[in-house]
Amino acid sequence: MTPPASPLTPHALRGELRGNEPMSKHVSWRAGGVVDRAYRPADLDDLRAFLRTLAPEEPVYFVGLGSNLLVRDGGLRGTVIFTHWAFREIALGDVAENEGGIRVDAGVASPKVARFAAMHGLVGAEFLAGIPGTIGGALAMNAGCYGGETWNIVRKVVTVDHSGELHERSPAQYRIGYRTVVKRCNQIASVASAAAMKRRTGVEEWFVSAVLALPRGDGEDSRRQVKDLLSRRIASQPLGEPNAGSVFRNPPGTYAAKLIEDCGLKGRAVGGALISPKHANFIVNTGDARAADIEALIDLAQAAVKDKFGIELEREVRIVGEPQTQVREERGVRSEAQGPDQHEIPGGAQ
Numbered sequence: 001m002t003p004p005a006s007p008l009t010p011h012a013l014r015g016e017l018r019g020n021e022p023m024s025k026h027v028s029w030r031a032g033g034v035v036d037r038a039y040r041p042a043d044l045d046d047l048r049a050f051l052r053t054l055a056p057e058e059p060v061y062f063v064g065l066g067s068n069l070l071v072r073d074g075g076l077r078g079t080v081i082f083t084h085w086a087f088r089e090i091a092l093g094d095v096a097e098n099e100g101g102i103r104v105d106a107g108v109a110s111p112k113v114a115r116f117a118a119m120h121g122l123v124g125a126e127f128l129a130g131i132p133g134t135i136g137g138a139l140a141m142n143a144g145c146y147g148g149e150t151w152n153i154v155r156k157v158v159t160v161d162h163s164g165e166l167h168e169r170s171p172a173q174y175r176i177g178y179r180t181v182v183k184r185c186n187q188i189a190s191v192a193s194a195a196a197m198k199r200r201t202g203v204e205e206w207f208v209s210a211v212l213a214l215p216r217g218d219g220e221d222s223r224r225q226v227k228d229l230l231s232r233r234i235a236s237q238p239l240g241e242p243n244a245g246s247v248f249r250n251p252p253g254t255y256a257a258k259l260i261e262d263c264g265l266k267g268r269a270v271g272g273a274l275i276s277p278k279h280a281n282f283i284v285n286t287g288d289a290r291a292a293d294i295e296a297l298i299d300l301a302q303a304a305v306k307d308k309f310g311i312e313l314e315r316e317v318r319i320v321g322e323p324q325t326q327v328r329e330e331r332g333v334r335s336e337a338q339g340p341d342q343h344e345i346p347g348g349a350q
């Protein structure tokens with residue numbers, strides 16, 4: 001019999017299971033607490049087999065490159081599945097006469113998809129070049145920029161549920177909006193306890209792959225657009241310091257960055273977290289930020305904008321897990337774990 005890949009991995013599984021995995025290693029903010037269990041599947045069959053070993057009530061979170069995610073300092077109860085280790089295939093496939101198809105696994109980095117499309121003379125995926133997550137994360141967030149949005153180019157997706165079953169889904173099966181994607185049958189579940197209902201009805205699903213449909217066009221022009229887009233980002237975003245992109249969605253008709261800047265908050269710090277002097281909708285980790293520092297700045301910006309403009313900023317970044325209470329005679333001197341609280345379920349493909 002083949003031995004399991006790590007001491008914790010149940011027999012017959014080929015991936016790697018770790019306990020108390022620090023999520024700061026897996027999120028772009030480089031801050032936050034541990035998750036009880038983290039699994040790196042070997043491949044799709046292995047993922048399905050792993051999911052079948054979990055108790056139905058075990059909370060499951062899919063994580064791509066962690067570029068839109070913060071785990072609170074008190075940690076996350078449940079199991080995280082990392083997609084970018086195994087789900088990495090990307091290939092061409094025909095969709096229609098004037099369109100090309102790209103079949104892409106959820107763990108492939110979005111910028112790679114932009115380059116792959118341009119290289120093969122398919123246009124319309126350039127915007128993905130500046131989004132430093134996986135395609136799974138882009139599907140979950142309906143990530144976008146400069147007028148492009150992920151679900152505008154999706155033809156179909158494949159999802160997996162808590163019991164390891166695969167489902168092929170079309171965009172019509174989701175309610176898709178600005179940085180939000182909700183599976184339609186979940187609307188009923190949201191009335192009661194969403195998490196409990198999803199587990200009971202088996203409707204909690206996560207993306208494992210997608211087919212994108214893109215018109216054929218001028219690949220050279222696409223490559224030029226990708227280059228331009230990246231230079232614009234380098235000029236306007238604090239890419240040298242750990243961050244998670246835009247913290248807030250832009251409210252209708254205005255920009256979150258402008259509102260925060262107009263409240264005089266550029267350069268405001270809490271612990272090791274700082275509202276970027278370069279872009280006020282970015283919070284950067286200057287070295288030793290805790291998740292609580294970042295969340296305190298988020299709350300502060302939200303309260304200031306509400307107070308000054310009467311506008312409720314909505315968070316774009318996802319925050320999960322449990323907080324810690326801190327006693328701050330001096331910053332970081334002492335901290336005590338708190339009981340479970342505000343256990344937020346990340347959206348995933350729900």
Ligand SMILES: Cc1cc2nc3c(=O)[nH]c(=O)nc-3n(C[C@H](O)[C@H](O)[C@H](O)COP(=O)(O)OP(=O)(O)OC[C@H]3O[C@@H](n4cnc5c(N)ncnc54)[C@H](O)[C@@H]3O)c2cc1C
Pocket residue numbers: 028061062063064065066067068069083106130131132133134135136137138139140141142143144145205206207208237239243244245246318346347348349
């Ligand atoms: C410098 C910088 C610039 C950015 N610019 C942009 C931008 O221009 N536009 C934009 O939209 N975003 C931007 N982002 C945010 C982020 O990159 C995107 O939201 C990205 O799509 C997240 O992908 P990820 O793999 O990192 O997801 P993660 O951060 O790992 O996860 C984000 C959410 O998606 C869920 N998820 C992840 N994978 C799956 C899956 N396979 N199935 C179901 N759910 C899943 C997670 O549970 C979580 O709730 C930026 C971030 C940074 C750091």
